[in-house]
Amino acid sequence: MKRKQKPKLAVFKFASCDGCQLSLLDCEDELLLLADAVRIANFAEASRAVLRGPYDITLVEGSITTAHDAERIREIRARSRFLMTIGACATAGGVQALRNYRDVKEFTRIVYARPDYIDTLATSTPIADHVKVDFELRGCPIDKRQLLEVLAALLAGRGPKVASHSVCVQCKLRGNVCVMVAHGTPCLGPVTHAGCGALCPTYHRGCYGCFGPAETTNTKGIEGALLAAGASHEDIARAYATFNAAAPPFRKAQEEQLVQIRLKEGPRG
């Protein structure tokens, strides 16, 4: 084995807010150490340097919203050994997927005076809809401790330790009082993927689902508790329609609420 070269790390961005890749630069204590362990081969936000692939580890932020980007992700995949998506945009389509079930032409007219200058697909889709993804890291944004854990695991050649249970479990581990039981605050914690350390309940608010659906979810199961806590069907539908709106379990849960709303309204005119 003569391969003494350090592994190449590349970061690519699609439609996103830059927050997930910024998480890497927010690792102030570890950044210089990480830079000693890898070669930054492509990371536009941090460096002018561009090294050719293949890349050993590729981090992808953002969702696919243009035909050009659909092409670009295929090229990146072809040059990547291990491709990991970071964040809700790359993993579930992100906040921009709120367009998916709406009229994008209308959206463009609302926002832009010259819609003809705008190039966009009608949908925002996750990276895995386009190419094979080796690992997905949840969150809007991702949690930087999880990111470091996965990078450390990859560099050491072991499997990453990332929990797949719900925020609810993390809340219990942290010893929080349940905001739903104690204060009647609607909370998506029972159906949301762990990773944040149950932040919102710790700050006395309900989880709004920014880590997306947990591995196994029972959205029907918490509907009653949410209604009892004072949320309306409209509130619940909107809660699922945020940063992981296009993740199938959240999409389905939203549709169930929309059905309830229609039933409640009764037959129209």
Added chain:
Amino acid sequence: MARTIKVDYLARVEGEGALTIRFKGDKPSAVELRIFEPPRFFEAFLRGRAHLEVPDIVARICGICPVAYQMSACHAIEDALGIHPGGAIRALRRLLYCGEWIESHGLHVFMLHAPDFLGYEDAIAMAKNHREWVARGLGIKKAGNAIVTALGGREIHPINVKIGGFYRAPTVAELAALLPDLSRALEDAEMCLEWMAKFDFPAFERDYEYVALRHPDEYPFSEGRIVSSKGIDIDARDYEAHFAEEHVPHSTALHAVVLGRGDYQCGPLARFNLNFDHLGERARAAAERIHFVPPCNNPYKSLLARGVELIQALDEAIRIIESYTPPEAPAITAAPRRATGYGCTEAPRGMLWHKYTMDEAGLVEDARIVPPTSQNQKCIERDLWQLAPALAAMPHAAATRRAEQAVRNFDPCISCSTHFLRLSIERED
């Protein structure tokens, strides 16, 4: 001789953009700062959302300055509701904003801009010869992030910001724990400013119209009138009567102009020039030590303006924490009503203006957001026009780097800049 400087991907800026300068002889024939971030349609899908959800949603416009988005949204919606949180809530909000300025300026000054002045590809390469300074920079940035994390729950997209205040107010002990790192960061920031003052600043000046908020007695964050160096002095609600935006084919970001005059500059250099008299003693003394006083019309020295603002924000954060007593309630509340509200705050990279119209139930009917980069975009292009003759005389690689450096003067936040508004004027080509 026809010549083109082309940068396909602008590196070390937030978001994705490209730059093309075409020359005829040594005169530019076209300057295009192209922003090709795909549109994300925030103003469209904010319609129909509950007003309480808006701070969480608009945070996702930008991972680098989410606090600015949350603060502008809160101020605009509170304006519509007719509430004005004061006292400890106001102080905590200033503290949160200090945190964001510190981490964002720290990122820009040390990791994005300084490598230009010293000729490195990035801060990591720079660390090989200047590890101490990079480590100090990271320490300063970390102190800012620690504030946002303590108050907001996490550094990116804080979860604790609420219309009317916060979900939970921090305890005195939680904030006091930040003090040692903040004091160290403040001393480091003063040293760093003196170090950066010795950089080689390209000679370049232009007669800018600076636009920033101005408060009667504070360095501006969230409150004050919109003023300019050429006589504008208006309330945030009158922004649309004095400014307009143009949609140009080469960019998904709109270009803002002062009606009847054209491009303007917002951001640290504008704030510095318009509010120097409201800097705290410590920041002002640091600026005076390096002979950096207004008027300064050299955009490369925005680096120093950020350095001074780092000191200002660290100093103010320490003062707020030292005099903190928790508020009685973490937030004040008000029943929704049909109204339109306006909010304008100073994001690290410049003014960020929001306007929301809500219905009786507090659902958003219309949202309009004008981020700093759309305001500065025309100004950046004008700088490059004026810089062009100097670029034409330089070797290609050096000219490319200088052009990129001139763009980075504005710390453009390209992810933020791509989802705006209806424009009021159009350019006929």
